[in-house]
Amino acid sequence: xxxxxxxxxxxxxxxxxxxxxxxxxxxxxxxxxxxxxxxxxxxxxxxxxxxxxxxxxxxxxxxxxxxxxxxxxxxxxxxxxxxxxxxxxxxxxxxxxxxxxxxxxxxxxxxxxxxxxxxxxxxxxxxxxxxxxxxxxxxxxxxxxxxxxxxxxxxxxxxxxxxxxxxxxxxxxxxxxxxxxxxxxxxxxxxxxxxxxxxxxxxxxxxxxxxxxxxxxxxxxxxxxxxx
Numbered sequence: 001x002x003x004x005x006x007x008x009x010x011x012x013x014x015x016x017x018x019x020x021x022x023x024x025x026x027x028x029x030x031x032x033x034x035x036x037x038x039x040x041x042x043x044x045x046x047x048x049x050x051x052x053x054x055x056x057x058x059x060x061x062x063x064x065x066x067x068x069x070x071x072x073x074x075x076x077x078x079x080x081x082x083x084x085x086x087x088x089x090x091x092x093x094x095x096x097x098x099x100x101x102x103x104x105x106x107x108x109x110x111x112x113x114x115x116x117x118x119x120x121x122x123x124x125x126x127x128x129x130x131x132x133x134x135x136x137x138x139x140x141x142x143x144x145x146x147x148x149x150x151x152x153x154x155x156x157x158x159x160x161x162x163x164x165x166x167x168x169x170x171x172x173x174x175x176x177x178x179x180x181x182x183x184x185x186x187x188x189x190x191x192x193x194x195x196x197x198x199x200x201x202x203x204x205x206x207x208x209x210x211x212x213x214x215x216x217x218x219x220x221x222x223x224x225x226x227x228x
Contacts (some may be wrong), residue, residue, distance in 0.1 A: 006181035008035040009128045012055035012085075014046045015039075016065045020113075024059070024090075027117055031222060035122065043069050047081060055085055056128055059120075062091035062102065062182060066190045071181045072105045086127045090120060096141040097219035098182040099134070109133030145220060172206040179215060180222055 011034055015021040019039070025039045037053045040046040043064065050058075058078055064070040069077065078087055087107045091098075094112030102110055108127045111120045115135065123133040134142070166178070178188045189199045212218050 006163060008033055009057060010035050010055045011039045011057045011059055011124065012037050012046060012050060012053075013039045014041075014043060014058070014060040014064075015090075016041050016068065020061075024120075028121070028124070029089070031121060043074055043077070044125065047078075050082055050085070054082070058082065058085045058087045059122055059124070060087065060089055062089050062093045062098065063184075065185065066187070071183065072101055073181070075102060075105040075107050077165055086130075088123055088127050088133070093182050093184070094138075095215065096138065096145050097139055097215050100142045100145070100219065101182060103132070103134075106138070110138070111135070112138075145216060168206055168209055169202075172202050172209070175202045176206050179203065179218060 010078070011028060013021060013025055013028070013036060015024065021039050021041065025036050028034050030034055037055050038046070038049045041047065046058075046060075060074065060078070062071055075087055075089070078085070087110040087113070089102050089107045089111055090111045092113045094110070094114065099110045109121050109123045109132060111133070112135075119135065128134040174192070175188055178191065183191070185199050185203060186196055188194075188203075189196045192199070207213065207218070210221065211217070212221065
């Protein structure tokens with residue numbers, strides 16, 4: 001049964017953690033205007049099913065298992081293959097840099113997994129009617145970051161690539177590429193079969209060469225890293 005005069009919002013859910021997946025599905029089913037058309041552990045299973053069972057909302061985790069496509073590449077792939085569906089991300093990777101990158105790639109909303117389920121339910125309804133959904137505090141942080149980015153550009157008077165004049169090693173470059181995709185040090189270590197300590201060292205070495213201190217500062221200068 002749905003709200004009077006409304007059509008059920010069809011939701012496809014993707015998360016590689018079974019407990020999270022089933023828990024979210026059970027809670028979302030309690031909403032009278034929500035219809036869960038499928039729950040999936042892999043992007044491949046979701047994409048195959050969506051051809052037969054379309055969804056209005058694709059509720060996806062940002063970071064999946066090591067062998068699966070995830071992050072920005074997943075958002076871009078879903079946007080191209082299912083243009084009529086709206087993408088909503090729910091993830092523990094909840095920081096301004098990752099959220100801004102996901103929204104730029106095509107997501108219509110982003111909810112941190114530490115937030116209340118009421119926030120996720122509100123996000124589903126907002127995104128389903130064409131609105132963008134971000135927590136006000138997160139939206140303010142992103143706005144502040146982007147404003148700072150523009151001011152830094154004006155002050156420096158240059159948009160040249162920083163890597164033109166920075167001796168980054170090939171491995172430092174690939175670690176930075178992964179960072180800009182929203183991957184954690186642990187995920188990068190698994191991806192390249194290196195130790196967390198090694199990846200962390202390469203990341204910090206690259207940060208020192210670029211003159212940045214953290215992921216948010218890296219995001220601010222990402223437009224100057226086009227040749228990574």
